[in-house]
Amino acid sequence: MSLRHALLGLLHGAPASGYDLTKQFGERLERFAWHARHSQIYPELGKMLADDLIEVVEEGPRGRRTYAITDAGRAELREWMMRPPANPQVRRESLLRMFLLSTLDSEDARQLLARHAEAVRAESERLREVIATRFDGADDPDDPRWADRLIVEAGLRHAEASYAWTKWAMRLLETCGTR
Amino acid sequence: MSLRHALLGLLHGAPASGYDLTKQFGERLERFAWHARHSQIYPELGKMLADDLIEVVEEGPRGRRTYAITDAGRAELREWMMRPPANPQVRRESLLRMFLLSTLDSEDARQLLARHAEAVRAESERLREVIATRFDGADDPDDPRWADRLIVEAGLRHAEASYAWTKWAMRLLETCGTR
């Protein structure tokens, strides 16, 4: 139940409404770590409330409810964080495509690899830009941007690794493959 | 519908039964790209048969049915391969944990990072071993092990990038954080 723990983690930082949490997913988590829509978040908050992991601390306009993490929630979060991850279930559609590269003729394969290379190169560049502009001086565990800084860096390093991998694959395809 | 296309891709290589495909998922795809159980694979094969993307080419003992990809299946696979991927929906539980590192006290955070580092280091080592033993000389698009070689290499490079990232994060945590 990673959704639940992602929500607990976000609420650990500060109280927030379902709407706030939906936005935070989109802005902070979606790109590198986890994805969730409001239609999944609202019901989950309801269940977490029933389980006393969170509580309503404020009611605002338009039915807005601000939730805060409870002590039980903090305990649950820490327990999950320190528990050895069971099965790191990967799901990488782009890597699935790369796996199936050999189902294409070499012209298509070259084109697909080239497009993939360009996509990860552009992604790397974008992330370097983001780091330089939005995370300047955030290389510090006490900076409030630290959590975001961490995963942007991970995203950048992964994108760079993907780019290097693509170059490697393209070189092999060029030198050997004339299927 | 990545499951469908993963199955089409595997069948592009050679005809296989549901049982074979389940094993191939476990041995070839599960670790780096995609995960599926037989309880998902069998019904999907039924639907693909109904859609004429695959056909039964042999019936063996114990009700074994061997499927082969049809021309329609090949067309569908190629179309999917060349179609620009819509939303590369990531899902990385371990990175979610890293994002939430700042919810832990620094002692716990250090321990979690150290465990993560050790896990990805061991993974890198294992993959280097696999490449040296099982993929020696497979750096060639004409080798039947090419597809597997590709994603093992991607897995290795990602593991190495993760390791380097972890070292970076640990260094920052050591030098700055005494929360």
Place this chain on the structure above:
DNA sequence: TGAGGCATGTAAGAAGTTACATGATTTG
């Protein structure tokens, strides 16, 4: 006063997991 954003929810269905269930064949 209209547009844009705030704010919440539900319903239907697809995708994925876990557990249940059965039985044939091969091999030691």
Place this chain on the structure above:
DNA sequence: CAAATCATGTAACTTCTTACATGCCTCA
């Protein structure tokens, strides 16, 4: 003949996506 492996399937449940649905508040 027992154990391992081959081989297929369904049922119940959880998770996730897409679409539908409603209405308030702020600011230009």
